[in-house]
Amino acid sequence: MEPILTINNLTKKFGYLTAVKNLSFTINKGNVYGILGPNGSGKSTTLGIVLNVVNRTSGDFYWFDGNTSTHDALKKVGAIIERPNFYPYMTAYDNLKLVCKIKGVPHTKIQEKLELVGLWDRKDYKFRTYSLGMKQRLAIASALLNDPEILILDEPTNGLDPQGIHQIRSLIKQIAANGTTILLASHLLDEVEKVCTHVVVLRKGEKLYSGRVDEMINSHGYLELKAENPDLLLTFLKSKNTFGKITVEDDLITVFLDQPMDAKAVNQLMFDNGIVLTHLVKRKESLEEQFLQLTDNQ
Amino acid sequence: MLRLINLELQKLWLNKTSRILIFISFILPFTVLILSSIKINFFGFFTLELGELGIFNFPIIWHITTFFASYFKFFFAIVVVSMIGNEYSNKTLKQNLIDGLSKKEFILSKFYTIVFFSLVATVLIGVATLFIGLYYSSYTEIAIIFRETSYLLAYFVKLVGFFSLCLGFGMLVKRSAFALAFLFILFIVEWLVFWGAYEVFGNTEMAWKVKRFLPLESMYSLIDQPFQRIIMTKYPDKIDLTYDYAVHWYEVATVLGWTALCIFLSYKLLEKRDL
Numbered sequence: 001m002e003p004i005l006t007i008n009n010l011t012k013k014f015g016y017l018t019a020v021k022n023l024s025f026t027i028n029k030g031n032v033y034g035i036l037g038p039n040g041s042g043k044s045t046t047l048g049i050v051l052n053v054v055n056r057t058s059g060d061f062y063w064f065d066g067n068t069s070t071h072d073a074l075k076k077v078g079a080i081i082e083r084p085n086f087y088p089y090m091t092a093y094d095n096l097k098l099v100c101k102i103k104g105v106p107h108t109k110i111q112e113k114l115e116l117v118g119l120w121d122r123k124d125y126k127f128r129t130y131s132l133g134m135k136q137r138l139a140i141a142s143a144l145l146n147d148p149e150i151l152i153l154d155e156p157t158n159g160l161d162p163q164g165i166h167q168i169r170s171l172i173k174q175i176a177a178n179g180t181t182i183l184l185a186s187h188l189l190d191e192v193e194k195v196c197t198h199v200v201v202l203r204k205g206e207k208l209y210s211g212r213v214d215e216m217i218n219s220h221g222y223l224e225l226k227a228e229n230p231d232l233l234l235t236f237l238k239s240k241n242t243f244g245k246i247t248v249e250d251d252l253i254t255v256f257l258d259q260p261m262d263a264k265a266v267n268q269l270m271f272d273n274g275i276v277l278t279h280l281v282k283r284k285e286s287l288e289e290q291f292l293q294l295t296d297n298q
Numbered sequence: 299m300l301r302l303i304n305l306e307l308q309k310l311w312l313n314k315t316s317r318i319l320i321f322i323s324f325i326l327p328f329t330v331l332i333l334s335s336i337k338i339n340f341f342g343f344f345t346l347e348l349g350e351l352g353i354f355n356f357p358i359i360w361h362i363t364t365f366f367a368s369y370f371k372f373f374f375a376i377v378v379v380s381m382i383g384n385e386y387s388n389k390t391l392k393q394n395l396i397d398g399l400s401k402k403e404f405i406l407s408k409f410y411t412i413v414f415f416s417l418v419a420t421v422l423i424g425v426a427t428l429f430i431g432l433y434y435s436s437y438t439e440i441a442i443i444f445r446e447t448s449y450l451l452a453y454f455v456k457l458v459g460f461f462s463l464c465l466g467f468g469m470l471v472k473r474s475a476f477a478l479a480f481l482f483i484l485f486i487v488e489w490l491v492f493w494g495a496y497e498v499f500g501n502t503e504m505a506w507k508v509k510r511f512l513p514l515e516s517m518y519s520l521i522d523q524p525f526q527r528i529i530m531t532k533y534p535d536k537i538d539l540t541y542d543y544a545v546h547w548y549e550v551a552t553v554l555g556w557t558a559l560c561i562f563l564s565y566k567l568l569e570k571r572d573l
Contacts, residue, residue: 055572075398085392087313094312102397
């Protein structure tokens with residue numbers, strides 16, 4: 001696989017505070033990556049370092065094959081950090097024209113990208129008249145101007161209303177479908193789960209996990225059960241070592257599987273043992289539950 | 299280089315406030331220059347024609363116009379500090395860097411713009427002075443016309459130096475208003491140094507020599523005040539009025555030194571700073 005960004009033992013200290021601690025990971029071409037972590041876990045700092053706006057304390061990083069300087073590499077990268085930052089007194093079109101001049105791309109790209117994010121008919125309005133959702137979409141258009149190899153988004157749906165969130169997410173999916181590598185930093189777990197294939201989990205500047213989203217925790221999922229006779233069911237579940245932790249909430253019994261088992265086999269097993277289930281659902285933990293599990297373990 | 303100037307000009311030109319200020323900094327000196335060159339009749343009581351005083355004669359006219367025009371540099375100084383302050387307050391500095399502008403290019407785009415505006419201002423003042431001089435001057439020999447054009451160079455260096463100082467303060471404090479306040483503080487500090495030097499050496503002559511190496515005073519003294527010289531031309535036999543009003547190479551070198559230092563320190567500051 002072709003690497004796009006490699007980070008080795010990166011550390012950043014702000015005075016006494018260590019924002020990023022010995023962080024290493026690699027971003028490969030063609031995947032959608034998520035950087036996941038609570039507020040203040042070092043996501044934005046890490047992105048700031050690789051984007052050349054924050055100075056690192058130690059460690060190193062390189063773009064692509066390592067032979068391109070960061071300055072040149074950034075011309076092949078599109079990025080938005082935190083809020084969309086533009087000149088409020090310029091129109092959307094003029095703002096993008098400025099970005100074109102910085103990146104050295106022809107102005108003809110502006111129309112294409114503004115149409116992609118649905119802002120072409122508002123191109124002559126000043127940036128300060130835009131709503132937050134429109135500002136965020138303009139930022140995405142701006143980041144895409146140079147047809148980047150990688151698009152870096154830092155909390156792109158922060159502060160948006162549900163409609164805005166939906167627009168941005170479908171836009172991201174659309175861009176990813178075109179083969180652009182995406183690096184998405186977020187503290188919203190379901191966002192990462194919905195959009196990303198790979199994830200790096202950070203907490204207090206340290207890496208807890210990096211790899212595929214669906215392999216984050218080796219878990220066989222859990223069952224939600226209801227039965228006519230819950231006591232019988234409970235004693236049966238406790239006697240079998242296939243089942244792990246059991247929680248009871250009203251008449252709903254939740255039990256974690258210690259070994260792989262599908263719903264059909266469970267149903268068969270119960271029936272064979274004289275228990276008739278009135279409710280059976282097999283679920284995988286959501287990323288949120290996995291994340292909490294991961295951060296609790298440390 | 300053209301790309302960097304082009305970039306900065308777009309930022310300035312589309313901003314209404316800086317557009318007005320740039321306009322004023324170019325138009326106002328001209329209006330004053332042209333108004334002063336015409337004959338003004340005060341309701342029939344008396345007529346004032348500055349041209350009759352001989353101040354529009356070559357070569358002294360170069361000295362006079364550049365001296366007065368340099369006071370209008372404050373308008374563009376506001377533009378300079380706000381072009382740094384705005385980049386910080388809009389966080390567009392960060393976005394510019396993310397978009398692929400290097401920190402060096404960022405500082406250079408500001409510096410080139412300063413040089414560009416100083417150059418335009420110098421050329422305009424030069425042309426206007428030449429025409430007014432040709433119209434009023436009693437002497438129009440080529441050798442006399444171009445005798446003291448060193449004042450134009452001094453004017454250019456003075457503008458570049460002063461704006462670079464503003465740029466440095468802008469980078470240091472990130473806020474335009476505070477940067478202008480810093481200029482005022484520097485003005486006071488220079489007088490304090492003068493006072494300190496006076497205490498040490500015991501005479502004002504040495505104290506002036508020290509002060510002439512400080513940023514603001516070195517820029518001011520590039521073009522010495524012309525009033526004494528005007529009086530000198532009226533009373534050529536008064537020896538005690540004579541003073542050294544010429545532009546010297548070491549004065550230019552001092553200002554260029556401060557300019558280089560300001561730009562270099564601005565760059566180092568930006569390089570070290572986390573945005």
